[in-house]
Amino acid sequence: MPHIPLENYLTLSAALFAIGIVGFLVRRNPITMLMAIELMWNAGNLAFAAFARNFIDMSGQIFIFIIITVAAAEAAIALAIVVMVFRRRADVDVDDISILRG
Amino acid sequence: MMQLPAIDYAVLAPLIILVATGLLVLLVDLVSRQAARNVLYGLGVAGCAASFAASLPLSGRTVTTLSGAFAADRFSWGFDALLLLTLAVTFLLSSLKRAEDGGSPGSYAALLIFCTVGGMIMAGAANLIGIFLGVELLSLALYILAGTGYPRQASQEAALKYVLLGSLASGFLIFGSALLYGAAGSIALADLATAAASGAPLFVAGFGLWLVGIAFKLALSPFHTWTPDVYEGSPLAVTAFMAVAVKAATFSVLARFIYTVFQHDSAALIPVWALAILSMLVGNFGAVRQGNLKRLLAFSSIAQAGYIVLALSGVGSKGLSTMLFYLIAYGFMNLGAFATISLLGDGGEEYVDIEGYRGLFFRRPWVATWMTIFFASLAGIPATAGFIGKLLLLEQALGGGPWGIAMAATLILGTLVSFYVYFKVIYQMFLPAQGQAPQFAGNAAASWVAIAVGATGVMLLGIVPQAFYLAQPYLAAASR
Numbered sequence: 215m216p217h218i219p220l221e222n223y224l225t226l227s228a229a230l231f232a233i234g235i236v237g238f239l240v241r242r243n244p245i246t247m248l249m250a251i252e253l254m255w256n257a258g259n260l261a262f263a264a265f266a267r268n269f270i271d272m273s274g275q276i277f278i279f280i281i282i283t284v285a286a287a288e289a290a291i292a293l294a295i296v297v298m299v300f301r302r303r304a305d306v307d308v309d310d311i312s313i314l315r316g
Numbered sequence: 317m318m319q320l321p322a323i324d325y326a327v328l329a330p331l332i333i334l335v336a337t338g339l340l341v342l343l344v345d346l347v348s349r350q351a352a353r354n355v356l357y358g359l360g361v362a363g364c365a366a367s368f369a370a371s372l373p374l375s376g377r378t379v380t381t382l383s384g385a386f387a388a389d390r391f392s393w394g395f396d397a398l399l400l401l402t403l404a405v406t407f408l409l410s411s412l413k414r415a416e417d418g419g420s421p422g423s424y425a426a427l428l429i430f431c432t433v434g435g436m437i438m439a440g441a442a443n444l445i446g447i448f449l450g451v452e453l454l455s456l457a458l459y460i461l462a463g464t465g466y467p468r469q470a471s472q473e474a475a476l477k478y479v480l481l482g483s484l485a486s487g488f489l490i491f492g493s494a495l496l497y498g499a500a501g502s503i504a505l506a507d508l509a510t511a512a513a514s515g516a517p518l519f520v521a522g523f524g525l526w527l528v529g530i531a532f533k534l535a536l537s538p539f540h541t542w543t544p545d546v547y548e549g550s551p552l553a554v555t556a557f558m559a560v561a562v563k564a565a566t567f568s569v570l571a572r573f574i575y576t577v578f579q580h581d582s583a584a585l586i587p588v589w590a591l592a593i594l595s596m597l598v599g600n601f602g603a604v605r606q607g608n609l610k611r612l613l614a615f616s617s618i619a620q621a622g623y624i625v626l627a628l629s630g631v632g633s634k635g636l637s638t639m640l641f642y643l644i645a646y647g648f649m650n651l652g653a654f655a656t657i658s659l660l661g662d663g664g665e666e667y668v669d670i671e672g673y674r675g676l677f678f679r680r681p682w683v684a685t686w687m688t689i690f691f692a693s694l695a696g697i698p699a700t701a702g703f704i705g706k707l708l709l710l711e712q713a714l715g716g717g718p719w720g721i722a723m724a725a726t727l728i729l730g731t732l733v734s735f736y737v738y739f740k741v742i743y744q745m746f747l748p749a750q751g752q753a754p755q756f757a758g759n760a761a762a763s764w765v766a767i768a769v770g771a772t773g774v775m776l777l778g779i780v781p782q783a784f785y786l787a788q789p790y791l792a793a794a795s796r
Binding site for chain 1: 466
């Protein structure tokens with residue numbers, strides 16, 4: 215199997231991270247924004263995996279398991295909050311959710 | 317042969333007791349369907365006391381456990397004590413039943429407790445996993461707590477904004493941690509110091525991203541935009557907890573990271589100083605045009621976060637003592653201010669419009685007096701905790717080179733502006749009264765206790781500061 219250098223993994227993860235940020239900034243639907251955030255978290259996971267493989271070190275891999283677990287909890291809470299807001303109003307667009315400003 | 321980590325349960329006892337309390341509260345709520353909220357909150361306060369008692373033997377020790385992942389030292393002990401006090405006072409503030417509060421008191425109490433556990437993990441975290449876990453435990457519980465006033469639309473909105481921007485910040489924290497790990501080959505903070513000294517680009521990029529995540533949680537400008545909205549929308553007791561506990565726990569992480577990883581004159585720290593200067597300006601000037609007390613206190617907390625960064629700028633470990641002192645002072649004056657606000661309220665509505673405080677002194681003299689004391693301390697009037705805290709910060713910053721001096725100058729400018737902000741509120745209370753007198757919100761006894769705690773703290777810290785100044789809060793494995 216051909217060896218893929220560390221740089222390639224890092225470039226991919228940096229690209230995923232950037233796509234996540236841009237997605238968060240341009241999309242106005244909270245569910246899509248959460249998907250963009252998920253992409254950023256997983257960009258971090260990919261970088262961790264690549265470094266852990268590079269160093270032959272387990273702590274990076276353990277970090278990934280913890281991130282995945284926390285991401286599941288975070289998604290559950292975030293979706294519950296979106297549902298709570300959705301019950302009040304038929305469409306969910308963050309630009310319309312704006313009683314709080316100043 | 318796999319090596320099992322040695323676990324020192326005495327070090328973890330305060331955390332374990334608090335988690336057990338949280339589970340107990342949930343169980344009691346489940347078994348006795350209609351448990352009075354005061355019983356559940358009373359259990360929570362008892363848990364705080366038990367956890368604090370278990371942490372007392374640790375106050376003089378400097379140990380690490382879980383293979384160096386978790387440190388118990390004088391520094392983390394100070395933060396644990398502050399977090400437990402904040403939790404207990406938050407329970408007192410929560411016992412006022414407000415018409416718009418929905419949800420079950422059992423899960424509310426348990427979430428507050430788990431939130432505090434997250435904060436205590438952050439105070440002791442000595443590697444990147446510990447920091448991440450603590451931050452997330454604290455944040456995930458707070459996202460829900462921000463929405464516990466959900467019959468009000470503002471509370472729903474606060475929860476949504478907080479969860480979206482908070483998770484975004486966590487994304488930065490994770491990616492930054494990954495790059496830091498890549499630069500150092502280890503997740504232990506002590507091992508990051510070597511990579512920091514070399515100034516590798518990977519390390520600098522990692523620290524930058526990690527700092528963005530932390531600055532979001534600290535509400536340092538320009539990452540503060542969520543703060544006023546979330547503070548305004550959340551229920552009052554949750555706002556008080558958020559203002560004090562989140563800031564204290566996140567500052568403990570930043571301080572441990574900076575003191576363990578960097579030399580005091582490292583160029584990589586310049587962005588931290590720049591964030592502090594910007595926060596002091598944005599926080600104080602932003603507060604000027606606020607007409608809602610919760611928003612005003614949100615901007616005040618942004619400015620105060622900027623002030624607290626000054627503690628990290630000087631040479632030597634005195635900065636840690638100063639930071640802890642200022643955070644304790646900040647905790648007392650904010651909890652006190654929120655407690656006085658919680659006293660008043662017509663028909664369960666929160667009483668947060670500054671115009672409504674017009675003539676309060678002639679209607680409710682004691683409320684106005686206490687509020688004046690807390691706001692004077694926030695401004696930094698002599699003989700209050702805020703004054704001594706700012707003096708200590710200035711002393712620390714003046715030893716911190718050109719950036720330290722720039723921050724000290726900004727602190728003085730910011731304080732001048734903040735006099736206008738806080739005295740605008742005090743001035744309102746002493747104007748001639750008109751209209752209806754504000755009613756007390758329900759049974760206010762618990763809030764009076766909270767005010768007494770805050771007022772005693774503010775005055776003691778202002779008059780006998782040395783009693784609260786923890787000399788040399790050592791860090792386990794610090795480089796300076």
